[in-house]
Amino acid sequence: MASVELLRLSNVSKTYEPVTGENVEAIRGISLSLADGEVLALLGPSGCGKSTLLRLIAGVEIPTSGNIERASGAGNKQFVVGYVFQDSSLMRWRTVRDNIRIPLEILGKNDDKRVTEMIRLVGLTGFERAYPIELSGGMQRRVAVARALIHEPSVLLMDEPFTGVDEMTKETLQGELNHLIRRLHVTGALVTHDIEEAVYIASRVLVMSSRPGTIIEEVRVPLPDERQPIMRIEEPFISCCRVIREKLNLLQAVK
Amino acid sequence: MLWQFTSAVGLVPRYLIPPPTEIVKELFNPSVDWPKQILATTATIILGFAFGTLGGVALAFLVTLSRLLRKILLPYLVGIEALPKIAIAPVLYILLGFSDLARIVLVVLLTFFPVVIATSTGLVDVDQNLLYLLRSLGASETKIFYKIRLPNSLPHMFDGLRLAVISAVAGAVIAEFISSSAGLGYLIINAQNFFDTSLAFAAFTVLSILSLALYGSVELAAYIIMPWFRKK
Numbered sequence: 001m002a003s004v005e006l007l008r009l010s011n012v013s014k015t016y017e018p019v020t021g022e023n024v025e026a027i028r029g030i031s032l033s034l035a036d037g038e039v040l041a042l043l044g045p046s047g048c049g050k051s052t053l054l055r056l057i058a059g060v061e062i063p064t065s066g067n068i069e070r071a072s073g074a075g076n077k078q079f080v081v082g083y084v085f086q087d088s089s090l091m092r093w094r095t096v097r098d099n100i101r102i103p104l105e106i107l108g109k110n111d112d113k114r115v116t117e118m119i120r121l122v123g124l125t126g127f128e129r130a131y132p133i134e135l136s137g138g139m140q141r142r143v144a145v146a147r148a149l150i151h152e153p154s155v156l157l158m159d160e161p162f163t164g165v166d167e168m169t170k171e172t173l174q175g176e177l178n179h180l181i182r183r184l185h186v187t188g189a190l191v192t193h194d195i196e197e198a199v200y201i202a203s204r205v206l207v208m209s210s211r212p213g214t215i216i217e218e219v220r221v222p223l224p225d226e227r228q229p230i231m232r233i234e235e236p237f238i239s240c241c242r243v244i245r246e247k248l249n250l251l252q253a254v255k
Numbered sequence: 256m257l258w259q260f261t262s263a264v265g266l267v268p269r270y271l272i273p274p275p276t277e278i279v280k281e282l283f284n285p286s287v288d289w290p291k292q293i294l295a296t297t298a299t300i301i302l303g304f305a306f307g308t309l310g311g312v313a314l315a316f317l318v319t320l321s322r323l324l325r326k327i328l329l330p331y332l333v334g335i336e337a338l339p340k341i342a343i344a345p346v347l348y349i350l351l352g353f354s355d356l357a358r359i360v361l362v363v364l365l366t367f368f369p370v371v372i373a374t375s376t377g378l379v380d381v382d383q384n385l386l387y388l389l390r391s392l393g394a395s396e397t398k399i400f401y402k403i404r405l406p407n408s409l410p411h412m413f414d415g416l417r418l419a420v421i422s423a424v425a426g427a428v429i430a431e432f433i434s435s436s437a438g439l440g441y442l443i444i445n446a447q448n449f450f451d452t453s454l455a456f457a458a459f460t461v462l463s464i465l466s467l468a469l470y471g472s473v474e475l476a477a478y479i480i481m482p483w484f485r486k487k
Contacts, residue, residue: 083388102389106389
């Protein structure tokens, strides 16, 4: 059975018009699609418009040209996204529990059981009443992931979710995220400039050029959906990373 | 001890700096109606502080909710904040008469601006990602205001309140220096006229305690209202 397409971007461009200075063309002519249960990684250099693309998908910004079609997906009445940001962006005035609950509040839902279950899933049981300031960086990222998944979003948007975390914690968090994504059957779009992160989490990697961002290459990840840490040192993972690195190096050379 | 000793042995003339024992004695002098003087100054501070800060918070809300108002008013507010508002006190007495109202208005002027600027900064200077998050979920601007802007503004607002409460005490005393028939500022200026430094120091001591108590009240309110901030 063909999987349902949740998102389709057709020839999408975005140009910012600053109050002073010249217009900035962030992305140009992006076309992509995202199927139910698929995790897509957008990989490219800093400033290539990856985060802009996520904001366009989320609907918080409007494309200058092109078209974005969104479908709600199974179980959802409307298309709704979950958002994980680079620096967690937690509400420092809310406890762990209240931070995770915020999407439900906005959507007018009340499901305390699900909040408790989500806290358990991300391994924060016992920290429900803690404030973000009392948590380690890794724990804050777990809260951000739980907040993004609590309302069963149509698409999970991850904007460099583990930037600034030490390598060991990053690998642990990547493993946990991959496990959650597969377990909850999440459809996601991951923005990153970390090749290994893209390959470890995504099923498909789109390599973007520097600004204005365009998609220059698509690489399918030849790994099973459920990833294991051991895979990082196995041939398919390493060769996939190498292919992507070569594309990026070529891009640098052309530049 | 050193203060008491230097005054007692006459190293410093008692009429310039009286020993602490004399200041304490002055606090229990039955010829000074301390409750009346304290009440007069406290009333001016509290009323001025209340109107000034409530007005400041209300205007901060307005300039945050309306981009047009923000564009029109904010440059003027910042400009006025930079002016030495104490200097306007004599003009206030001309405009409003030598009344309690003039004294309260001076305190309002001194407390209003720090609060409006600090609060509006906290309401506007929010984590952009949180705005994206709530907007992506379809939250209205009103919801964003209550869920993000308002709680985010609290530490800024309390910074403004701390400045405002100190300014309120200074403003009330200066207003009483210029014209009043009661209050701690009135006592200090009278004591100066009669070279009664013991009384002046006693009034200053009471004023300092009052100022610390009011500042402490703001700190206590911040401690209660922002449990997440004290954990810093």
